Amino acid sequence: MTEFKSLYLSALRLAQWKHPDKSVFENTEKGAWLLEHGSMTERLKHHCKELSVTVLGISQCERDDLTEAEKALLNDEACVVRDVVLAGDGVPWVCARTLMPLSTLTDQEQDIAELGSVPLGQRVFTHATARRDAIEVTSLTIENQQLDARRSRLWLNEKPMLVSEIFLRDAPIYNVEGALDGTH
């Protein structure tokens, strides 16, 4: 799993995010994935029998270690960082890094820092107040593979988290057949 931490998570940390050009993504399968406002977990589950989450690490990121964009999108405060790999039937599909401000992890949201192998989306999107905004995208070339990635802000009880996801080479986002079934 160290490959994921060094290769993919560091690429996510250094990514240059861009606002998606709707004309490029509108009515495309890739756009449907990258601009998904609902649960990515649910979307991925439609393409496998079992979706699993492996936690690569839980750490703390001090305020000064956030980028200016991360400070602006969050509450400009220290965060818990959750690094995971999501796998469909054992095949790694998404590497994800979530910044959770300490003020988000309060009251009913205290448990989110200790989700373990429960997918974050499964916890967040069962709540009526859950919503996603500030979706940005990029393309990352890692080991000669061009991979799609996105960053978005999740809100739960009006408290933010910033989720970055890189879609690994076997992810269904790249599966043209997946577009044929029209389900997700």
Ligand SMILES: C=C(O[C@@H]1C=C(C(=O)O)C=C[C@H]1O)C(=O)O
């Ligand atoms: C935010 C979501 O949760 C997914 C699961 C994650 C986790 O368990 O840490 C992180 C990012 C997402 O791919 C989602 O399903 O939309």
